[in-house]
Amino acid sequence: MQSTKASVDSLFINQSQLGRESFRAALHTSIDSLLDQWQKDQGPYSGILPGKLAASVESLFQFQPSGESMESVLQDIKQHLLPHLVDVSHPKCLAHLHCPPLIPALAAEVMVSSFNQSMDSFDQSGIASLVEEEILKWLCAKFSYGNLADGTFTSGGTQSNYMGLLLARDAFCENTWQWNVQQKGLPSEAHRMRILCSKNAHFTVKKSASQIGLGEQAVVLVETDEHHRMDLNDLKKKLVELKEQDLLPFAVVATCGTTDFGSIDQVRDVYDIVKPYGLWIHADAAYGGALILSETYGCKLDGIELADSITIDFHKQFYQPISCGAFLLKDKRHFGLINYHADYLNPKEDELDGILHLVNKSVQTTRRFDALKLLLSLRLIGEEGFGDIIDHTIDFAKDVAALIERNDHLEVINPEPEINAVVFRFKGADDINKIIHRTLFKSGTAVIAKTVVDGQTCLKFTLLNPRTTITHIEEILSDIVDIGIAHIQSGRVLR
Ligand SMILES: *Cc1c(COP(=O)(O)O)cnc(C)c1O
Numbered sequence: 001m002q003s004t005k006a007s008v009d010s011l012f013i014n015q016s017q018l019g020r021e022s023f024r025a026a027l028h029t030s031i032d033s034l035l036d037q038w039q040k041d042q043g044p045y046s047g048i049l050p051g052k053l054a055a056s057v058e059s060l061f062q063f064q065p066s067g068e069s070m071e072s073v074l075q076d077i078k079q080h081l082l083p084h085l086v087d088v089s090h091p092k093c094l095a096h097l098h099c100p101p102l103i104p105a106l107a108a109e110v111m112v113s114s115f116n117q118s119m120d121s122f123d124q125s126g127i128a129s130l131v132e133e134e135i136l137k138w139l140c141a142k143f144s145y146g147n148l149a150d151g152t153f154t155s156g157g158t159q160s161n162y163m164g165l166l167l168a169r170d171a172f173c174e175n176t177w178q179w180n181v182q183q184k185g186l187p188s189e190a191h192r193m194r195i196l197c198s199k200n201a202h203f204t205v206k207k208s209a210s211q212i213g214l215g216e217q218a219v220v221l222v223e224t225d226e227h228h229r230m231d232l233n234d235l236k237k238k239l240v241e242l243k244e245q246d247l248l249p250f251a252v253v254a255t256c257g258t259t260d261f262g263s264i265d266q267v268r269d270v271y272d273i274v275k276p277y278g279l280w281i282h283a284d285a286a287y288g289g290a291l292i293l294s295e296t297y298g299c300k301l302d303g304i305e306l307a308d309s310i311t312i313d314f315h316k317q318f319y320q321p322i323s324c325g326a327f328l329l330k331d332k333r334h335f336g337l338i339n340y341h342a343d344y345l346n347p348k349e350d351e352l353d354g355i356l357h358l359v360n361k362s363v364q365t366t367r368r369f370d371a372l373k374l375l376l377s378l379r380l381i382g383e384e385g386f387g388d389i390i391d392h393t394i395d396f397a398k399d400v401a402a403l404i405e406r407n408d409h410l411e412v413i414n415p416e417p418e419i420n421a422v423v424f425r426f427k428g429a430d431d432i433n434k435i436i437h438r439t440l441f442k443s444g445t446a447v448i449a450k451t452v453v454d455g456q457t458c459l460k461f462t463l464l465n466p467r468t469t470i471t472h473i474e475e476i477l478s479d480i481v482d483i484g485i486a487h488i489q490s491g492r493v494l495r
Contacts (some may be wrong), residue, residue, distance in 0.1 A: 257288025262419030268303025
């Protein structure tokens, strides 16, 4: 590329007239394209399946050797990309724990990306490091963690769960055998180490177990009770069995908001049971953590402050654009188990001088300033405002469950939703539910989830969007019933 000064000035942020105008024009044009897309009166998805999207993808990959104008690129984006994205802000997009992002957080995203701070070291982030620390302090206080607590921002629940189990493993090896895993790798007895979690815990517990070298064999699944929570009697039983088998239970994951039902394990009871065994308690509150902001429903997280570490996801019920999560640690000294000093980045002498390098607490190095999104959102909406949104979605889920229960063609699996997920099914053959799910997606009128409960295919609404109304739900249910009945009448079977 022949990079004249002018072309470079139009490509990077700088003080010149050209630089400022290029920045403004690029952002304005892209915002206008988004507004045009959202102006269209359509469902949450175009309904097109992967096989038919190849032509659109091809149209996007027309590289001009010396580039082209923003307008021309955005023309293609408007025509071939935006119409085939899943519109997560649409009130009928109700499948996953995938939130419509808050507008203040989107404004923050522009600042986060434009300033492009990196949170690993102070000399790449300045005040951003202090802001992140302050938000973490605020979070620790919200979760009634004491003075010794600390945390780090993460890419989401997967990384937070991984960190919880990684630190639990290293702390156990240190305490049991004075064995430093960071230096020496796994001890020979590691194959006896066990992690307990309920059958409904997130799959990343197993995934983390395999990644930290213990293998999936290390995960012992505890039965669930009638509310889909960890069955406390079975937890006691499993602990006794493990001891009898000369195995080494070292951690238990309490899920505060399971993916299917939003069920919340009773952390206080779990604590009482595992305390004599000295287990590390990791609370996976990726979904339910936001309840801490609710006056009405915060009590559902009773005892979470007893956990040694907590997973929180801001890109779920805190309505932040992906990615944004946190890992909280009750005793910050455990971060020392994963600390490394690199001469070029975070030398030890800086620590002595009181200079903050957040890489010390993270499994990532280069890391985004996601904390700003949360700060702007909290300032704009207020904690009470957040609480009100969360309360509304939980109350709404109860209304939706009641509405489904009144429909003769449908049955609700969790008539009293713990948070805001409602699981239900069209009465009849399993296949019909699969067909309903696929047909709805292909029609583009609604995006809902499908899951399996006790071997049966079920449908699910995850009601995160406070703009979804009962009329939207009535329309989707009517579509579901129509598809189900039409299927029965046609006698078709899913292959
Ligand atoms: C979403 C979720 C995770 C995984 O979090 P990501 O942010 O997707 O990495 C883990 N646990 C629970 C309970 C979740 O809901």
